[in-house]
Amino acid sequence: MRAKKIGIIGSSRGFGKSVYGFFAKKGFPITGSYIGSPITNKEVVEDSDVVIFAVPIGVTVQVIDEMLPYSREDQLWMDVTTYKVGAVNTMLKSSADVIGLHPLFGPTEADTWRGQKIAVHMARVRAWSGWALDFLKATEARVELVDPAVHDFYMLGAQGLPQLLNAFVQAKVILALGFDTKQLLKLATRFSRKSFGLIGRILQQKNHRLYADIQIEHPGTAHMIKECIAALREVQVMVDRKDQLGLISWIEELDKQLGPDFVAEAAKL
Template structure:
């Protein structure tokens, strides 16, 4: 075809638009079949996620893509998203909820907050009756707690124990009292002291802005009453969450690394950048993908509320130990760099590489994928 025979650009774009609509229609048909799969799995007591089937699908689709001359990596990414959407759809359709499972009444104290809304959606999707009590609702926290089978405290961390003490006596003995805060020792102790009901401490390891609950992690700390704790673990799993169990003390120690150290280093980076005297826009003209990834994490962090991160870090009992360790590592590294001591630098590299072990290979693969996606969108 010569340039003179080529179709006009407007026609080509209209054709692409029509093909995209066909893709959407096919996706809708696919999700309708996924709904049938969900019904079958529920009737037969099957799990939503089938890793062997997912591997089979990805292998076949990437093989087909290669035969059609399509970019294999991009096609694999598309089908991974489709598989995640399929799992989310099946979970929302209660595929892992046994047909005879009775619905519960779940009261969420602080249900108009960001995580409170996520909890309301989670339990509502699974067919439970949700009562929301907040500062702007007609129903009060104590009244909601007395009426519920499950009472969730989802309020700012600095008032969590106060709210627990207030509503705990209103929770029925045959019910469950739980919280969703980022520290666990103090809230669990407060719940055990405030009520004779079953007690479970939980910590959703994700923010309210997640697009899907599939594969998101939640920590569960048993306080009192294994029957309710087992029910809660099954409920979270049925909605696609990954449950990690821990004691409250172990949770807080691990969170000192997973949250406090992570947020602390991000805050140090942000504060250093803000005071370095070089405009952000100028650094972006020279950005590498890795720097851009770090900037996205830092800017995302500072776009959120200090009222969230301050108490989360300040109330962790391991705060002092982890920040002292960070300061010591930073001082040691700065000393090595200023001295130009390459041997010491390589020794530090070897120490950290040994700590990461085989995870370095996973990190290279996954971070390369993330960097590719970031570069595509810039």
């Protein structure tokens, strides 16, 4: 991977900080901007061969859009935001080559990308194809090539749903029911400890804006919540009626519809 001048917009935290460290360790000349930094986003774009956008989800499209007038045909633009459609479509308005990236792991796990998964969309890759492939190889990550619209749809189930229910709603109910959290952890089963682990890993990052944006910025979140409420109401009716057979049948139907392949693979996680 030949050294190029790397510019990161949003370099002070999260994946921006991780990407900065990745290229710095490999000896690349690198600049970064962030709120209050001495260098501006415009200066980063004008001074860089590779521009990487690593800003919060809710402002990604706006920040990219503001930089469009300063793009060049000899540049590569990439982003590492959670949702790809808006970011990729906006980068495609530039003159640069364009690749959308989504590291499928948390910023606190980003000391090394080895063995992790990265969703990738080669939106427009001309002169930068060789360098881009070398970069992805150098990360030692597992690359998942995926269309932005397909990616964003599945992120609702792969991120939005488990984070909302298994972390935030579960935490809210734990507090509402008045559990002593120390005693709860002492008596937790192996299964529940894994579930509580998601709460801990997310909240420990102290990046609450990221997880709020994951819910707020996905167009399917409202519908997902309606489906969650509908499912809970179905269970509530059966519990109120003490309908054991009905609930068994309900669970059996879930098992059947998900299918043995999904169940077997998910059980390994």
